[in-house]
Every structure is written in structure tokens, then in C-alpha cells.
Amino acid sequence: MDKTLNRFIADYLWSEKISDMPLWKRYLVHVARYAYVVLDDLAKGELTLRAMSLVYTTLLSLVPMLAVSFSVLKAFGMHNKQLEPIMLQFLAPMGEQGIEITAKIIGFIDNVKIGVLGTFGIALLFYTAISLIQKIETTFNYIWRLEEARSLGRRFADYGSVMLIGPLLVFSAIGLSASVLSGSVVKSASEHLPFVEVLISSLTAAAPYLMIIAAFTFFYMFIPNTRVTFRAGMIAGVVSGVLFQSLGWGFGSVVVSASDSGTYAIYSGFAIMILFMMWMYISWLILLVGSSVAFYVQHPEYVVPTRRSGDMNIDQQEELALQVMAVLGRRYYEGRRPMTAGEYVIRLRVQIQGVMRVIKSLTHAGLITPNGDDPPRYLPNAPLETVSLKQVVDAVRSEGGRLRVGFKVPRRKVPGVAEVSAHIDKVMADALGHITVKDLALSEDGSVSELLTGSNRPPVGEAGKAESAKTAE
Template identity: 75%
Template structure:
């Protein structure tokens, strides 16, 4: 277990003895494993680096994004001042400085006059706003091991709807909850039923926390370009909400309260900006840690102290390619809906990087093709009754092959290697060239595969003995 956070802790958490523990103890070990891999990802520095990048992007895009988002509210008679409670809630750990920053941001938004910008100005404003969400999506896709982002059309459709409709839904939910809690019916019940008074007080106090958890959960389910289960999003939302409130209290108590003799003494007038950037960094880091939690909850096969990069050996890639082709063939002949890359992950319980790499190799070899859905689903692009298993194996083995660099002095061959590789190729040809993907997928070649395996093993042994 090399290249891990702590070798001894990893050996204990992933010990073979865990399977013999009681149920509650195994649940505790599972939670500790999740905590371990998240901390391990943090110590590698990639999440912190991306959080710093998002802070810079936020400084450039915050005002344009909020101006675009809340411009639709003006059509419903709402004013930007109604943003103030939400901004104050987010910047509450900064104390009095949070109030000052909120006033400045709302002032900036009020000064943005979309009607006088012109077509180019409005387009630039939308592009600046969308670039922030695009940057967030790229970071989430990295955490979720996804190589394929949303298409340009989906980005404008999805992001635009969130920026324009999202604020309206948020304010509607806040207004509805406030009207329900202050309604005459609820007030009458609370007067006659003492328990309802405590319940309403609890709901009123818990509403900000529930809104934060709901916002985090929405982010984790919407932003990644893959299907995120509600369970994974909710668990991550709860973790992020607790972290946000806890670290917010710590930031306000330790950093901001001590800034009179520390930060202000050093940075003077820039202290507010520095504190704002620090809190933005902490907030983005919380969001990314929660996304990592959601990923590991949905993909427990990645909860391992090593090899979370998804690298597969050549043999594993060959096996995965045969499994993928078999599933594609079975669903094709049964006239069922084809699989996407995520569907292969859930069906085979393998890591997404291996699946995408194998699908790319099969696509380059002309064996599979993508349909026009988003995300794409995979169909056969060659006759399965004529595609041999040797062709599938070759597609994976030859993927990424580079031409040998020409040298003035030719390389001196290594004795015996060419003969062994030729023997392996001949054995594969003899064993798999006559068996098609259709026969493998529909179970029509079981006996033939057994005979071919025996013939291939004997053929390799005889060839090597003869050459030696």
C-alpha cells in the first residue's frame, strides 16, 4: 500500500479481518474508509489547487452571473435588495465585513444596466456568467473521473435555465415557507397546541440549514455530466452543510475576530478583500470535498488506498473489452436500449476510466459507434456475426500504439523476443479468429472456446519449445 496517506492506517482499514466484524463495526469501518480516501485526495493537492482557481474565476464572474440570474426577478417585481438576506447568510462568518461586502456587491449589480449594453455586451455578460459554471463543471468532472463535458448546446440550455429560473424558484420557496409559517391556520394551531410552538420554532431555526443542504445537494446532482443518485447527492449535501456551518463559525470566531490586530495591521484597506478571498476559498473547498464524498458514495469500488486513478492492466482491459462487446451484442439482439458509459460502470462494477478507455479503443477500431444522445450510448458499427474475438482483443492491444522512432543506427534486436510475441499472436489467432462476438454473447461458442483455450495453450508451449 504505497503512496497512501498513512500505510499503517490503510492496512488496518482494509484488513481481511473486517469481514468478520459485526454489522455496526463494518459500517464504522466503511465511514472511516470514506474519510480516509477523501483526506488522501486533499493531501495530494489537486482539490486545493482547483479551489484556488475557482476563487479567481469567481472574482471575475460573480457580479455578471448574479446580474444575469436576478435580472429575471425584476420582471416579477422583485428588487436586488432582496438578495441581501441570502448574501448575508453566505457571508455571515465575516461579521461586519460581510455586511459591507454585501452592500458593495448589490451596488455593483444595481449599476449593471443590461438594457444599454447592446447585443455584444449582453453576449459577453452571459459568457462571463456561464464560464464560472463551466469551470465548476470541469472540476466536478475531474472528481467524477469524466472525460466528456456537456455539449455547447446543453451548456447554454442547462446553465441558462438554472441562472434564470433558479433564483425565481429559490425566492418562491422562501416566500412560500414564510407565508405558511406565518399563516393564520398555523398560528391558530400553535396557540392551542403547545407542541406546535416548539415545532414551528425548530423549523424556523432549521430552515437556513435545510436550504444550504438542499443547495449543496442540487449542485452535486446537477453539475457533473453524469447521473448522480439522490442518495449520493443527499449524503454529500449533509456533509457539506455541516462543514459549511462548522467552518463558518470557526472562521468568524478565529480569523475575522482576530483581524483587528492581524490581517488589518498587515493589509490595511485590502483586509476585507483578503478575508473575502479566504472565505471564498474555504467555501469552494467545502463544495469540492462534498463532490468527492458524493463520488465515493456512488462508486464504492474507488474506495481503495491505492489505484484510484482507474488504470487497468492489459489483461484487465482485454477482459473488459470482451465484456463490453458481449453486453452490446446481447442488448442489440434483444432489441433493448443500448448502454452508456455509466451503465457499463454500474453493470460491471468497474472504474469509469477503464470503461471510457476501452470504449475509445473499440470506437477507433470501428467496432462500436455512438448515437446522438447526450450522454451517448454505444451500438455495434460492424456485423457482430463476422467480428471475431481476435479483432476485439487486437483493438485494445493496439490502442495508443506509437511508431518506432527512426534512428541512423538500427536497433539491435533482442534474441528470442520476436519469436515469443509471434507465438502469442499465432495462438490468439488460432484460438479466437474463428469465434465471433455473436457466438460469445449468445452462448453459442462455449465448447468451442474451451477447445480453443486448450489448443492455444498447447500451441504456445510447442512454439516456444521449438524456438528454444
């Protein structure tokens, strides 16, 4: 069993006594469970390791990415100096050092002349910029238990559009909000209605926080290669925004304020770079923690003290594959709408990673197929009247194939193993080869037991004949 952060706390948070508590206490325990699993993930060290990796990638890709992003602004008459307020806000916890770093980064961006780089230089600049977002996506996909990343074409299309159009939309929104708040209508209303003036001052003070929350929410909804609900992204954005402001205040009060006697005394001229890397690490860690929060909000089936990896043994995969095919078949024969992977999670009370693994196996075996919806819904890809349960089990067992190691000398067979394997296949074919997915999907209590025992065995169909012929061979 996986190790957990604290066994006593976990036993209390997931004890059966919670159901007897008042509603407000149950809600607090519910929130505490989310905090526990996120802290447990942090304690395991994978998130901190990936945050450090992103710091290194950021140092290499920050200037090219900003140069590509804000090159569009120059075409609309905007200068890189308009990037300065956003950079200063991000580096505010570093105090005066943040102002110096902001000036250097903007100076680097001003020195990047895209028009004189040439085709190869522009391509390299775009690749360096996109590689940072690709690294972020890989980390987010790990947190979201996703095995497939965006294709190369989708990366350039999605990331390129964000880098080129995103800054324009951000600055347009900032300019529009500023013009609205300083407009004549708002000014005249604030003169006659005192609460309007209070509201405007409150919105002006809250604008930086709202911008940070909106930026985090956008990251959580766009970067993972899956559909993230607005609720999950918004909750994670609020949590990350609060953490960013709180830890930023602590970093500026404790680390930066003590740098004259501490960091500067040790690193001298390199202290600014050390402080910048420390704050970058904290910022990336906050972003990854928020992504973990978004994942658990959208997939509460993972909010358990242990076993959050989604791994399943072969017996569990076989059982889940039969359940998926039975539910899919019943809905097909009843004329109901096919289900998505997320709906199978809710229906079968299992983790999304196990469902996706089984669906992938069944799809590769040609038993089911996704439709064109987003997210896709899964339909039968073969007549369920002829697909035997043995084929369903084989689809899971054969996924990935057997690893062949190339040696010059052929491997020696282990006596008896081939006979045992053949016997297992024969027994399974005799037991499941004559039962189809339709039989399982439309079965009632006890009917499948009769088919398994042979008391109500139907004539062997095409699937059963094929399995029997295969066994005889």
C-alpha cells in the same frame, strides 16, 4: 503503487478482519473508509489547487453572474436588495466585514445596466457569467473521472436556464414558505396545538441549514456531466452543509475575531479582501470535498486505499473488452435488456473509468453503439457471428492511434522491431481470428479452451478469412 495517506490506517480499514466485526462496527469502518479516501484526495493537493483556481475565477465572474441571474427578478418586480439576506447568510462567518462586502457587491450589481450595454456587452456579460460555471463543471468532471464536458450549445442552454430561472424559483420558494408559515391557518393551529408552535419555530430555525443543504445537493446533481443519483447528491449535500456551518463558525470565531490584531495590522485596508478570499477558498474547498463524497457514494468501487485514478494497462483493457463483448453478446442472444456502463461496473466489479474507456474504444471501432436512453445502453453494431476476438483486441490496442512527429528527415527504422510486431500480429490472428464474439458469448466451461487449442476449431468464417488474408499480406 500509489502512495496513500497512512499505510497502517489503510491496512486496518481494508483488512479481512473487518468481516468478523459486529454490524455496528462494520458500519463505522465503512464510513471511515469514505472519510479516508476523501482525506487522501485532499492530501494529494489537486482539490486544494483547483479550489484556489476557482477563487480567482470567482473574483472576476461573481458580479457579472449575479447581475445576469438577478436581472430577471427586476422584471418580476423584485429588487437586488432581496439578494442581501442570501449574501449575508453566505458571508455570516466574516461578521461586520461580511456586511460591508455584501453592500459593495449589491452596489456593483445595481450599477450594471444591462439595457445600455449593447449586443457585444451583453454577450460578454453572459460569457463571463457562464465561464465561472464552466470552470466549476471542469473541476467536478475531474472529480467524477469524466473525460467529456458539455457541448457549447448545452452549456449555454443548461447554464443560461439555471442563471435566469434559478433565482426566480429560489425566491418564489422562500416567499411561499414564508407565507405558509405566517398564514392564518398555521397561526390558529399554533394557538390551539402547542406542538405546532414548536414545529414552526424549529422549521424557522432550521430553514438556513435546509437551504444550504438543498443548494449543495442541487450543485452536486446538476453540475457534473453525468447522471448523479439523489442519494449520492443528498448525502454529499448534508456533509457539505455540516462542514459549511462548522467551518463557518470556526472561521468567524478564530480568524475574523482575531483580525483586529492580526490581519488588519499586516494588510490594513486590504484586510477585508484577504478575509473574503480566505472564506471563498474554504467555501470552494467544502464544495469540492462534497463532490468527492458524492462520487465515492455513487461509485463505491473507488473506495480503495490506492489506485483510485481508474487507469488500466493494455492487458487489463483487452481483458475488460473481451468481458464486455461476452456479456453484451450473451444478453443479446438471450433477448435480455442491454446494459449501461454503470451496470457493467456492477457486473464486472471494475471502476467506471476503465469501463468507459473500453466502451469508447469499441464504439469507435464500430463494434457496439449506444441507444437513445439516458444513460445509454449499448447494443451490437456488427453481426457478432462475424466479429472475431482479434477485432475486439485490436479495437483497444488501436485506440488513439500512433503519434506522428513531423521531421524533415525521415526517422530511421530500428532493425528487427517490425518483424517482431508482425509475428505478434500473426500469432494473435492465428489464435483469435477464428473465434467470434458469438463463440465467446455462448461458451460453456472448457469450450473456448478447445477452440484455442484447435481440437474443436470451427470452419473459418468471414472474420477469420479477413484476418488470414491480412496476415498473409
